[in-house]
Amino acid sequence: MTTTPTIESSLTHLAVDTADLARLHRRLEDAAERDGVLDIAYTTVATPVGDLLLAATTDGLLRVAFDCEGHDAVLAALAEQVSPRVLRSPARLEPVVREVEEYFAGHRTGFDLRLDLRLARGFRRSVLAHLREVAYGATTTYAALAAAAGSPRAVRAAGSACATNPLPVVVPCHRVLRSDGHVGQYLGGVQAKERLLALERGAA
Amino acid sequence: MGPMKPFEQVVADHGATVLRVCRALLPPADADDAWSETFLSALAAYPRLDATASVEGWLVTIARRKAIDQLRARSRQPVPVAELPEDDGRPEPGEARPDLWAAVRALPTRQREAVAYHYLGGLPHTETAAVTGTTAAATRRAAADGIRNLRRTLGGDATTRQEREA
Structure with a gap:
């Protein structure tokens, strides 16, 4: 017993592909970085102490957060305290991810990164x-x-x-x-x- | 004033809806550009957004402006929401109902906008009216005319292929 959906409900259910949205998101990351409107870029990295959230301004690494802090809560706090112009944008964090992975692999004893210490006064x-x-x-x-x-x-x-x-x-x-x-x-x-x-x- | 969510959350909440609206107004390649332009502009202006504003209505307003820009660039004539250019022949991305997308894009401008913002963008007719600068009554009428036209175009049968095969 199939009922014919109305045009209205067909319209409401017109789908867009998540792969298209992912591709457009990456394009937005690049454009935002290029235009200087990405105040906080973030990504996550898997480590032996759980997933770490890494967030950076253009000045440097702003925040590292453990899973137990709640990454969403940390991002919400950053939006409040620093800027709501926040995007998941791994490119800015590439050097940070590399050094964190080297550290946990035992191949690095010090971090050579620019830090943005504005959250500590x-x-x-x-x-x-x-x-x-x-x-x-x-x-x-x-x-x-x-x-x-x-x-x-x-x-x-x-x-x-x-x-x-x-x-x-x-x-x-x-x-x-x-x-x-x-x-x-x-x-x-x-x-x-x-x-x-x-x-x-x-x-x- | 509530706290502002990280913009990433805005993209997650409204990205699909804005893409649906863009695809109803423009052929696929142009729709992608309009989506990108919309979220880039929105990101830049986001800290100044009134915290009580409808984020969806704000994004659709920007998307409409970007769509008009795209169409103007195509036609090189300063006509608001000009006639649609020919489809660019690209396969519809993530396509389930090519017939329905095509039928929406073939509607007259006011009907297309009313249908796109209300049914694809999820805006109430009052907000669509604000976005397009008309009255809620006119918008409701345009949406009803649009639905009637779609029903005629699609032969009164809106069943999906999957359902027909089921």
Whole structure:
């Protein structure tokens, strides 16, 4: 028992191909980059600590986010805080993806990338600057980090600077441990932190 | 004022609809260009969009302007929504109903627009009226005339091939 659909419902169901939309999306990415209207480009990369979201402005890498942060929520926050002109556009992130993959393969001990640190301000930003000096495979403590950033008593503030690090993995907050030797919290989860530390000990 | 969604979400939500509208107004290759131009312009202007505005209506308005630009470029005459150029012979991409697409594109301009924006773009007649600068009543009438014409063109049978074979 087939009923003949009306012209109206046939029109409503005229389909377009997802492959066509994907092709047009890529064209939009290129044109937006060329015209300078793509404020934030992003992509994701699969790693041993889950899919990482990578987002960049034209100034540099803006945000690295773990799965557990909710990539959609992170993108929504970036649209609010920085600009809503956000597109999935892997081309801008190609060098970042390459270096992240090399890092997780154990072939890279430092990141050679331009960073856009606008999401971190004041003391937090100076903590991140000092974090970048903690070498691959080494660790430090929140207390030592606070002292290095010029405020020895601001241990909790140093901890929250790590907890709100917009660029985890690349800015190595996973190398900061508690003074009592415990591994401490991590925004990607304690397991991810242990995994990164093991990788850098050459034991991954 | 609600927060603005990342533009990627706008493309995901409305990309298919805008492509349907473009294909109703233009042959396939030109429709692709109009879609690209539409979303590029929309991305550039997005931060200034009134948060209470209908995103769909805004995009269809831009798409209509881009379609008119395409047709003008073709005809090199400044006539608003000029007659359609000949089909460029490319196979219809993602095609299920070539007859229906072709029939829509063959409608007179006002009927084509009314049908495209309402049935393919999902806009209420009031919004179509705002987009095209006429009244809701005129738009509703044009859409009804368009549907009647389509029914005549397609022999009153809108059944899909799959359904006929079923």
